Amino acid sequence: MAIQGDQAMARSYQYCGPIELSHMPDPLPSRSQICQRADAEAWIAAQRLGSAKHQQLTATFIIDQALQLWLADQRSEHVVCARGAAVLAAGEISFELEANRLSRCELTNQSTGYCPEPASWAVVQQVLDSIGLSHDGAWATSYEFRCCPACTMLNLIKEGWFFCAVCEHELPRQWNC
Structure with missing residues (x-):
């Protein structure tokens, strides 16, 4: 798939989380590559869902x-799903199902291992559209993440509060993870 438009400037995110989570277990847990909608539907079917309507x-x-696009169990670490490599986006994807059929998906950039910026949505949208997965367009x-320059603690920015939760040092306004 060729990167188009603004995606040509997409940032590559290196793993920046706890070192102990970056060690690759042996054997590696499974992950699934999603190249088309049918792959997502097959992955969902393999999860042994109940029979609730929604x-x-x-x-x-x-x-x-x-x-x-790669998927792994929700309890999986992003760095393990990525096999330790840099990523263009990371987070959680929630598939909404009706009668055990995929209707749409919602995503967050919640990954404290890679700390992707909200701007990584452009790449996510391009990939989802190419696969044929319905989404809300955002x-x-x-989440916004910042590393404290004083104590190196990773911080999740909430309500525009740019101060370290550990040492209260002011955090940079620009992404620095």
């Missing part, structure tokens, strides 16, 4: 450097 299934996702919830 359901939601949440997974860990990453988009790799080749613009490929993150369901987006």
